[in-house]
Amino acid sequence: MDKDAALPHSLRSKVTSTLLGGEPPRSVISNNKYISPLAAAAHGPDSDADAGRLALDAAVHAALSAGAGAVTLVGPEGSGKTTALEQLLVGWAEGRHLQDFSFVFHFRFRELSSLDGTLSLETLLLRHHHGRLAPGSAARVLQNPEGALFVFDDLDRLERTSDPSAASDPRQPASVSGWVAGLLRGSLLKGAAFVATTREAESRPFPSGAVVRAAGFARPQREAYVTGFFLHDPAAAARATAHMERTLGFYDFCASPGFCWTVCSVYGSLMDAGAELPETLTQLYAQVLVRLIRALRLSEARARALVSALGEMASRCLVGRDSGCTEEEMDSFGFGTFLASVDGFLRVDADRSDGRVFSFRSRLVQEFLSAAAFLWDSAPSEGAQEMLAKLEGRAEFLDVFLAGLSEPRQRRPLEALLGAPDPDRVAGFDRWFRSSSREALKGCDKDRHLRCFHLLLQAQNQSSVREVVDDAARLGVSYGGPSLRDCAALNYVVTRLGGMQRLVLYNTRNLTEAHAETLAPTMRLAREINLNSSCFSPAAARRLSSALSGGLAEELDLSQSRVGDEKFNIFCAGLRNCKLRTLKIRSCALTEASAGALASLLTSGAPQLCVLEVGYNKLGDRGLMELCRALQGPLCKLQELLLDSCDLTAASVEALAAALCSGHSALRRVDLTRNAVGERGLAALSRSLQNPLCELQSLSLSDCELTSSCCLGLSEALASQRCRLRQLDLSVNDLHQEGALLLCRALRRPGCPVEKLSLARCRLTPPVLQELSSLLRGGCSGLTALSVGLNAVGDRGVKHLWDAVAHPSCLLEELDVEMTGLTDACVQDLCGAVRASRTLRRLELRNNALTDAAVPALVLAARDSERLLEMSLRYNDFSEDVFHEMDECQKIRY
Known part of the structure; x- marks a missing residue:
């Protein structure tokens, strides 16, 4: 169709605004309320999750402009794919972009799936765009498709045979699935451009095209969306935004524009009534179900019957992995007279000659209804354990909703409409929940741990937390790479317990500001925090630093996290007011520029710091000299300093040796492995070992360019009555027989303190x-x-x-x-x-x-x-x- 016809077509929609379906594109775009979701992107260690990403419609436009012949827009339900495409088409029709295309053909496969029989692509274009094509346009497009763009929405909604024959001639009759197969495989309309949307689970990208993944709303988009929703009530918008960002259990879901619509709708209704806002997903969907049932004005018995029918349908779709059900199947579930009035729950996927096909508007509400029906349906059925086993791998949130609904406070709004649930089923689920959770927490499987935390979060019962997470629980396993929902669940459990010994987030490759903000209370309560091999942005570092300030952490491991000087300085700001005793920053891409922050930390910020591991950083001589001045400060209590592979030479080792015998140093252990200490550096250290003010007990000089000529001074030090050295590592140095025999003679001195000696690979x-x-x-x-x-x-x-x-x-x-x-x-x-x-x-x-x-x-x-x-x-x-x-x-x- 041409541009004049495209604009009204794009803004035409049969979709009505529902609590679960979201606001239709026509309303969003024509009222200038469109907030574009973001496209997913690869991120480096220094980027936040939403930094530098394109808007979804802009990402599709960029891919087409870059020469991609086809673009597949992939994302879950409610992620904004359809509205982004509509916005793209409106921009083309208004002359703002994609002006290389003379024609754009827009198909909604939910409408096309009702077509039976075969027809040519030319016939389909004329029929589907009747009145919107100039005479002869269809024929011209099929002869010269280079200037045409075909847009397919909801490709996964098209009913297809398992392997349809791909159409190759646009004028020959074929099934809808046949010509779609031809377009996907490139045998039809070569030269035309294509854009298709599909869900993640049903992704069928074009073989030679680009893929754009919908990431949904980041925080700025969510804030703009909520502000627009409560346009005439800034106070309500501010309250809704704050609650959505902090509420336990809503993380990750809030990226979906469709979910934001549901949340804002519920929030608005509750705020108008002066009621509390929901704290969990269970409470949210309980409110959704209450509103949808009240709209139907049903008695308690009829409401229970409707929930039972919806639950039967939900379970049937989950077990069969089929998103839709026919009218005949719906009758068997007991819908009866409900079928004409359940459009708030269901949508029509196809209106075929043999009847309509229905599906749920939301996968989340589908699983919620399955959980509600299990608890409120009095008909005999299997127990909770059997039901969950049957649906394992098919229902992601069923046990989560059961955990929430098993608690009276969470289900109270539903009891006003449905009455009390079956007490035996509530008790049966509770027994399974507690026993399976205790068993999971005895092991080391992080996914099972996190699943247990999610259930506890939904239950919102502090006594359950303390009962399930008993002394046998092994909370020291790594929870690396958590989602925001995982962070919220972990944070809930730890804060209810009042603390944890070890928080391990090993190898969390993209710890965002939102992750750090969510985990901040947990970090304040953890005694040990392990972020080894993790990556985070400066914004996340600021959140982490704030969490550490005033917290209980006694050990922090940032090793191999590539922190860099900038982010390390941010961290140090938080470390000045904490209980930290051990700081591990090995291989963190630090340079001498970080030495000042470290020195300040030792002298005034964290005087309780006892262990500092700073190996594999380019600290250099100037960096160590800066630290040495701090080591001589009266407030510095550092006892262990590990400096392996820090680009040091004898010049800075001499400064270290002077600090050791200054009378203020508390150092007991020094590791100089793989540094160019050499004869001059060892001579300085040997002199310090003989000084009565030197407290050093462990010295590692492995691979430090030492030779036999270095051993005379060290031998004299070991023979000294003042030497307190208990551990000595001289491995990987060319000491040869002459140097080693000198050391042996020194070790013969009665009372020589050396207890551990390493001479590996010393010739x-x-x-x-x-x-x-x-x-x-x-x-x-x-x-x-x-x-x-x-x-x-x-x-x-x-x-x-x-x-x-x-x-x-x-x-x-x-x-x-x-x-x-x-x-x-x-x-x-x-x-x-x-x-x-x-x-x-x-x-x-x-x-x-x-x-x-x-x-x-x-x-x-x-x-x-x-x-x-x-x-x-x-x-x-x-x-x-x-x-x-x-x-x-x-x-x-x-």
């Missing part, structure tokens, strides 16, 4: 292990853990250690000889040492050359040892033939 030789063995057997060493893995010393070298382990003076509890070249030749000495040791608890033997022949002796030795807890044999040369033998000993890991 050790058998003489070094011989010296270590002598040290362990001498009675003066306090070593309880030793790692010499990744040194090629072979059976002969490690034999010295077996001799030591077997000696009564040896105190070793942990020994790591990974990848040292062990073979079956060492097994007799190894097993003898394990049996003889009075202290050995863990033995690491992985990545060696032990074979099946060694397994019986190893298993027997592990079994015989009363002290040994674990023997790791992973990555040796074992075949599957001996796996069962190792399985018999629980101490073996392979």
Whole structure:
């Protein structure tokens, strides 16, 4: 049709305004009330969910303008697809866009589905657009389709055979499904452009076209919509907006324009009556059902009969996965005289020669009616558990509505119309709900946990929360990637419990401002918060920061979340007024620009902070020097500082060494792994270790560019009476025999505090292990853990250690000889040492050359040892033939 005919056609609609169907497009567009929903888009870690997205009609226009021959607009019911298309057509008719198209043909498949028999596409165009096409237009379009745009609304509503023959000639008769198949497959009208809407579950996109997904309303669109709905009552609009944004259980649904229509309609009615607004989905749809039944002026008995019939239809559609029912089927459900007056609940999908086909206007109300009918229908039927099992995977909200309706406060408005529900069914569901919820919370399946929380949220019963979430519940599992509804349900449970130990949101890839706002009360009550590997925008960071301020959190893990300097500074604002003792910010894309905020946090903002993990950030020398000045402040109580892989050199390590012996530092543990400490840096640290003001007890210098020449100063420090070092990691440094022997001599000092020593991959030789063995057997060493893995010393070298382990003076509890070249030749000495040791608890033997022949002796030795807890044999040369033998000993890991 041409532009003159398109405008009145687009604004013509047989749809009437209903509580469940929404306002018709004609009213929305002609009254300038159109608020465009958004199209979904891919988001990076620094974007909010609605940032930078196109309006839905604009996204379709952009795809067509970019050369897409076909666009499939996909989205759930009520997401604004139909109205967006109508707006697009009005814009074309008014000359605002899509002016490359001379003709636009708009089809509503709900109307076309009633067509029987076959007809040509040309006949269909003339019949469906009768009076809106200039003479000869249809023929010209079919001959030269390049200037035509075909728009199909509700493609999923078209009845199609399982595999219709695709039409290829527009002048030859075919079924409606046949020519649709031809259009979808590209065999019909090549060169024309197409736009079709369909629901997510029924998506049938054009093979070579673009797909635009409807995301619905973001918060600004919702606010504009509510303001327009209550146009003449700003106070009501403000109250409705605030309530919709905070109300438990409405999150995610509010993105649907159709749902917003229902909510605003109910809100308006309740506010006019001075009544409370609903707090849950159950309360909302109870009000919807009350209004629809009252409009019919039914007695209690007739109202129950109608609910029973609607529930029967709802269950039939859920079980059969068929959205519609024929008039004959409706009669069997008991509709009788109701059929002429239930258009508030149902719509006509097709008006065929063999009768009409009806379906529900809303999937949510369909499931609500199924739940209501179960509780109010007195006819015999299966119990709640059997019904839910039958509909598992088909009904998403049935158990949610049952949980709400099982509570008197939630169902009270319905009882005024329907009377009391069947008490046995209410009690039966309640028993199932409590037992299944307790069982779910004992496990670690996050989806089952969240489902339980949703049911508790709908029930709105605090005593139920405390009864179901008992001491056996494992609330420490990860709830990463929650929806807004999940956040609301989790928040409800935690706030009713009064707190939780660990809130784990690991790998939440797009934590939006709305997510953070919803979870804020939970974050204030959680003792530990884990956001490891998560992504969020600056706006979300501000919400999180505000939640942490004044909260109970003692540990926050932001590691691998790519926070960046800007968002970290935002976080620090909230951390200045909290109880945080441990902050983990490893691999957060921080630079020296964040050092000032960290330093301020240590000196004045969070003096209780004891553990700071800042590894894998480009802090650099200047960043560490900034921190070192804070470490010397009188308010800084930091005890552990982990700086692995922070681009540090000797220059900043010297500053750190000075801070350690300043008299104000409380540091007990420092990790400098994978930094360029070198000889100069180690010399500075060695001097500090000999200072009586230095409290350091653990030092990690793995892979720090150390050599044998560095060991003299460190050896002197270890031999000092003032040294308090208990743990020392020098792995992955080229110490060689000379440097290692210097350290061994220092460790011989009576009273040397070192208890744990790691010399993995330090180019050790058998003489070094011989010296270590002598040290362990001498009675003066306090070593309880030793790692010499990744040194090629072979059976002969490690034999010295077996001799030591077997000696009564040896105190070793942990020994790591990974990848040292062990073979079956060492097994007799190894097993003898394990049996003889009075202290050995863990033995690491992985990545060696032990074979099946060694397994019986190893298993027997592990079994015989009363002290040994674990023997790791992973990555040796074992075949599957001996796996069962190792399985018999629980101490073996392979």
